[in-house]
Amino acid sequence: MALHGPRPATLLPLLLLLAASLALSAGQNWxxxxxxxxxxxxxxPPSFGTATVNDYCTKMMWRRALYGRHTNTFINAPPEDINNVCGTGGLVKGPYRYESIATFPITVCIYNHFTLSYTGLRSTQKIVLSCWKRLPALYIKHL
Structure with missing residues (x-):
């Protein structure tokens, strides 16, 4: 007897294939x-502009489903400027690693296990990214 009903495991590869083909047909790298x-x-632009830096971190980590992660860095700059680090706006520092020439406004969020909230630190620093297909793939560190 055959089973009837939805099969999400069967649909997932089809949806990924559809997303990839749409991105490629639009001329974008997937x-x-x-x-x-x-x-x-x-x-x-930075979300929660009037919030304190600690509130900003707590809200952003919840919003981005990263809550509980020990440390995370948000880069508060246009995506085009960040992408440029993987090209002419960065210096090659190893395989797939690029250090920015310019500085970027960043917010470092550090989880406090005692208060179950985040402490935020804002600064302007150079960043090091790992790039794939000329786009940022991993945040490595700030200098």
Missing amino acids: NPLNNLFRKRHVDN
């Missing part, structure tokens, strides 16, 4: 690592 990088590290 780079899932860049999508994840943007979710974890890019916030421009």
Whole structure:
């Protein structure tokens, strides 16, 4: 007897294939690592502009489904400027690693296990990214 009903495991590869073909037909590079990088590290313009830096971190970590992660850095600059680090705006510092020439406004969020909230630190620093297909894939560190 055959089973009837929805089969999400069968649909997932089809949806990924559809997303990839749509991105390629639109002339865009399909780079899932860049999508994840943007979710974890890019916030421009900075959300919660009037909130304190600690409130900003707590709210952003909840909003981006990163809550509980020990440390995360948000880059508060336009995505185009961040992407440029993987090209003419960066210096090669190893395989797939690029150090920015310019400085970027960043917010470092550090989880406090005692208060179950985040402490935020804002600064302007150079950043080091790992790039794939000329787009940021991983945030390595700030200098």
